[in-house]
Amino acid sequence: GAGVSQTPSNKVTEKGKYVELRCDPISGHTALYWYRQSLGQGPEFLIYFQGTGAADDSGLPNDRFFAVRPEGSVSTLKIQRTERGDSAMYLCASSLGKQETQYFGPGTRLLVL
Amino acid sequence: QKEVEQNSGPLSVPEGAIASLNCTYSDRVSQSFFWYRQYSGKSPELIMSIYSNGDKEDGRFTAQLNKASQYVSLLIRDSQPSDSATYLCAVNTYSGGGADGLTFGKGTHLIIQP
Numbered sequence: 001g002a003g004v005s006q007t008p009s010n011k012v013t014e015k016g017k018y019v020e021l022r023c024d025p026i027s028g029h030t031a032l033y034w035y036r037q038s039l040g041q042g043p044e045f046l047i048y049f050q051g052t053g054a055a056d057d058s059g060l061p062n063d064r065f066f067a068v069r070p071e072g073s074v075s076t077l078k079i080q081r082t083e084r085g086d087s088a089m090y091l092c093a094s095s096l097g098k099q100e101t102q103y104f105g106p107g108t109r110l111l112v113l
Numbered sequence: 114q115k116e117v118e119q120n121s122g123p124l125s126v127p128e129g130a131i132a133s134l135n136c137t138y139s140d141r142v143s144q145s146f147f148w149y150r151q152y153s154g155k156s157p158e159l160i161m162s163i164y165s166n167g168d169k170e171d172g173r174f175t176a177q178l179n180k181a182s183q184y185v186s187l188l189i190r191d192s193q194p195s196d197s198a199t200y201l202c203a204v205n206t207y208s209g210g211g212a213d214g215l216t217f218g219k220g221t222h223l224i225i226q227p
Contacts (some may be wrong), residue, residue, distance in 0.1 A: 035216050042117075042201050043157065045214030056213040091156055099205075101147070102215060104156040 004105030012111045021077040021108045025094030032075050035091040082112045118149040119218035132189040135219050136202030147203040148187045192225045
């Protein structure tokens with residue numbers, strides 16, 4: 001079956017702009033996670049959805065970052081007033097449930113100029 | 114704060130030899146452990162998961178877990194050049210508080226020399 005998909009694969013924007021990153025999880029997976037990975041580092045947890053609700057957003061770095069999952073499937077990560085430090089690979093993962101193995105999408109590489 | 118430590122490498126291993134990758138974690142209540150492989154510019158790909166003390170084998174890969182020592186390792190037998198990648202150790206803790214996502218190490222860069 002289809003894996004996790006993410007769009008766009010690459011996004012270049014200017015400092016101060018708003019961006020949206022999309023994640024389409026594996027069909028039937030109720031748990032969805034967003035991570036951010038900087039060069040030379042492991043992925044860092046941002047937010048976890050169980051169904052439509054954000055069960056844990058403790059990893060979001062500040063209030064410029066926000067994510068939604070209105071119908072319990074596709075999720076959008078939104079970044080306001082982007083900063084150069086936001087440049088990273090943004091990864092989405094999904095799993096059957098909270099305690100299940102997470103499968104990653106191909107990621108969106110964000111570059112803020 | 115949960116921490117996962119890995120030697121960043123690079124770890125260089127001759128083709129056909131055994132590659133041994135190690136990981137330690139700080140949170141004693143951690144309950145599930147994963148090894149992901151990540152090629153340069155790509156996303157992490159699951160290699161192994163392990164939940165109980167002891168060894169778990171899958172083809173050329175063996176994961177080893179020792180909860181008392183807070184240590185998890187990955188052995189790759191008959192190493193191939195295609196195994197050259199960064200290997201990420203990840204830990205999940207199911208508790209009432211704290212982040213619900215995986216905590217990753219920085220990864221070990223493995224190079225298999227032909």
